[in-house]
Amino acid sequence: MDGLMQVLKLAAPKVDWSVEGNLVEEGILDSVDIISVVSELTSAYDIEIPAEEMEIENFCSAQAIYDLVQRLLDE
Amino acid sequence: MHSIVEAIATYAAKQPEKLCVADGKNTFTYLQYWEHIAGFARQLAECGVKPGDCVVVRNSQNAAFLTAGLALQLLGAVFVPIEKNVADRRIREICEEVEAVWYIATKEPDFAISYLDMGNVLTHAMPVSMEHVVFPKGTDLAEILFTTGTTGKSKGIEILHKNVIAVAENVIDGVEMKPDNVELIPVPLSHSHGLRRYYANMLNGSSVVLADGVIFVKQIFERMRTYGVTSMDLVPAALAALLKLGGDELGQFAGQIDYIQLGSAPIPEADRERLRLLFPDSRLYNFYGTTESGCSCIFDFNKYGDKKNCIGRPTCHAVFAFLDEDGKEVSATKNQPGFLACKGEMNMAGYYRSPSQNEAVFSGDFIVTQDMAYIGDDGMIYLLGRKGDVIQSGGNKISPQEVEEAALEMEGIADCACIPVESPLLGQEPKLFYVAAKGISLQEEELYEFLKRKLETYKVPKKIERIDQIPRTYNGKIQRNLLMERER
Numbered sequence A: 001m002d003g004l005m006q007v008l009k010l011a012a013p014k015v016d017w018s019v020e021g022n023l024v025e026e027g028i029l030d031s032v033d034i035i036s037v038v039s040e041l042t043s044a045y046d047i048e049i050p051a052e053e054m055e056i057e058n059f060c061s062a063q064a065i066y067d068l069v070q071r072l073l074d075e
Numbered sequence B: 001m002h003s004i005v006e007a008i009a010t011y012a013a014k015q016p017e018k019l020c021v022a023d024g025k026n027t028f029t030y031l032q033y034w035e036h037i038a039g040f041a042r043q044l045a046e047c048g049v050k051p052g053d054c055v056v057v058r059n060s061q062n063a064a065f066l067t068a069g070l071a072l073q074l075l076g077a078v079f080v081p082i083e084k085n086v087a088d089r090r091i092r093e094i095c096e097e098v099e100a101v102w103y104i105a106t107k108e109p110d111f112a113i114s115y116l117d118m119g120n121v122l123t124h125a126m127p128v129s130m131e132h133v134v135f136p137k138g139t140d141l142a143e144i145l146f147t148t149g150t151t152g153k154s155k156g157i158e159i160l161h162k163n164v165i166a167v168a169e170n171v172i173d174g175v176e177m178k179p180d181n182v183e184l185i186p187v188p189l190s191h192s193h194g195l196r197r198y199y200a201n202m203l204n205g206s207s208v209v210l211a212d213g214v215i216f217v218k219q220i221f222e223r224m225r226t227y228g229v230t231s232m233d234l235v236p237a238a239l240a241a242l243l244k245l246g247g248d249e250l251g252q253f254a255g256q257i258d259y260i261q262l263g264s265a266p267i268p269e270a271d272r273e274r275l276r277l278l279f280p281d282s283r284l285y286n287f288y289g290t291t292e293s294g295c296s297c298i299f300d301f302n303k304y305g306d307k308k309n310c311i312g313r314p315t316c317h318a319v320f321a322f323l324d325e326d327g328k329e330v331s332a333t334k335n336q337p338g339f340l341a342c343k344g345e346m347n348m349a350g351y352y353r354s355p356s357q358n359e360a361v362f363s364g365d366f367i368v369t370q371d372m373a374y375i376g377d378d379g380m381i382y383l384l385g386r387k388g389d390v391i392q393s394g395g396n397k398i399s400p401q402e403v404e405e406a407a408l409e410m411e412g413i414a415d416c417a418c419i420p421v422e423s424p425l426l427g428q429e430p431k432l433f434y435v436a437a438k439g440i441s442l443q444e445e446e447l448y449e450f451l452k453r454k455l456e457t458y459k460v461p462k463k464i465e466r467i468d469q470i471p472r473t474y475n476g477k478i479q480r481n482l483l484m485e486r487e488r
Helices: A002-011 A031-045 A062-074 B004-014 B030-046 B063-075 B088-097 B118-123 B161-175 B192-203 B217-227 B236-253 B269-278 B355-361 B400-408 B444-454 B480-487
Strands: B019-022 B027-029 B054-058 B078-082 B102-105 B115-117 B141-146 B156-160 B182-185 B207-210 B231-234 B259-262 B283-288 B297-300 B310-314 B319-323 B338-343 B366-375 B381-386 B391-393 B396-398 B413-423 B427-436 B463-466
Touching: A002 A031, A002 A062, A031 A062, A031 B236, B004 B030, B004 B063, B004 B161, B004 B192, B019 B030, B019 B063, B019 B217, B027 B030, B030 B063, B030 B118, B054 B063, B054 B088, B063 B078, B063 B118, B063 B141, B078 B088, B102 B118, B115 B118, B141 B161, B156 B161, B161 B192, B161 B259, B161 B283, B161 B297, B182 B192, B182 B217, B192 B207, B192 B231, B207 B217, B217 B236, B231 B236, B236 B269, B269 B283, B269 B400, B283 B310, B319 B366, B391 B413, B396 B400, B400 B413, B400 B427, B400 B444, B413 B480, B427 B444, B444 B463
Parallel strands: B019 B207, B054 B078, B054 B102, B078 B141, B102 B115, B182 B207, B182 B231, B231 B259, B259 B283, B391 B427, B427 B463
Antiparallel strands: B019 B027, B141 B156, B283 B297, B297 B310, B310 B381, B319 B338, B338 B366, B366 B381, B391 B396, B413 B427
């Protein structure tokens, strides 16, 4: 998780990743941040995030993004 | 038909069960949608809203927001849409500027004004007896649209119902919209671009599927499948995001998509090319227009291919002329372009309470833009850029877009913007700002050498600077004014 937090902070430095609740629905994580997060995850973990995984539930918190990355790495 | 709300009422009688609007949460047929509009209009009347009153409505990017807008128009009141993410200070300024009597949003404002919650909008549907309904006249004020102000201060633009209808007809005719069209609109509905595509579909008796952006591609693809979407309305920034996140999977809809329309800002060549590959048999349109004079020119880049800077042909209500500095009509050519001026029923009534701005922009019936353009040998209109943007360098005119497109062809360039800067010898010369792709170390000299191979010598910028980000508006338009200020 620590490694992921570093990647997320690099991708969207202005976002407070410790906030509880839905980062997307509360407008904390905007579309530009999400594109940046996807780019960073793609290069940091050498994964492709398929269109089917591009849904709010997978980006609503740092934990959700962590779970997504783990799932894609396991595949 | 004198208003969009009249069109919806007419279709509610003619095709009551047809899909009208869907937003992911609600799906309305024409009859249901009309009953919601009429019901909320009655609620607004009970709240004391009268014809001519201005009501500011904050975009919630769903059917409730659009219902509120049309309910106001049915009452003869004026719809003043504002952005979803607008700052609180700006909401207050706009409310004060238009002397709004009510404010409708999902969150109460931090200043005193009569407030209606957006959650209230879709709770008043009622059967309507048509003999008591009075629709607005074409000459009534329908809405005041506030521009984002890329070229200066944000301006309020007055749009009459007849203007709304003419813009909608420009779109319907331009894209050859079929009655059974189902259009996906994921762009902001508070801006003229998205709002006008929605109006066009309503006037055509077609269907609209809304989405809040394109980032969550899974949801976009699901809605395209569920509702059998046949067309899409995008701005270049949304297209770029969709191509990046959806990848080639977007191509699965190639057999389903009749057309994709884009507008608001120039589309990067690489994105245009990729779209053509993914949708070889669809019509791919780029619209030119302004909030002041909507959807006036259209170009199908799948049919006509790559014609640099081409904006195509005028739409059905638009008549173009080219004017010189003194406002005299001229025969514009590539070397002697004129200011593009447009007349037609789609032209705004004027800027809100701003006679001096009206005087500056109107020349008789024409609205004169700062865009420098000419007619090519093929009869199509070509844009060189805005007056302040076109670079006048030692007697040559340089289109900043041409320089940018050439630079973007170089691997490792993620984004760029070209502006004029002062030159003691040439008057002006081009300067290029660029953003390097992640992990790429690129020298200015390499970019310079690359551009020398792509462009005529006088167009190659000798001043090149790397920056972290190119300033852009929500729809991807470069904010050149910010870069120019930086150079002063």
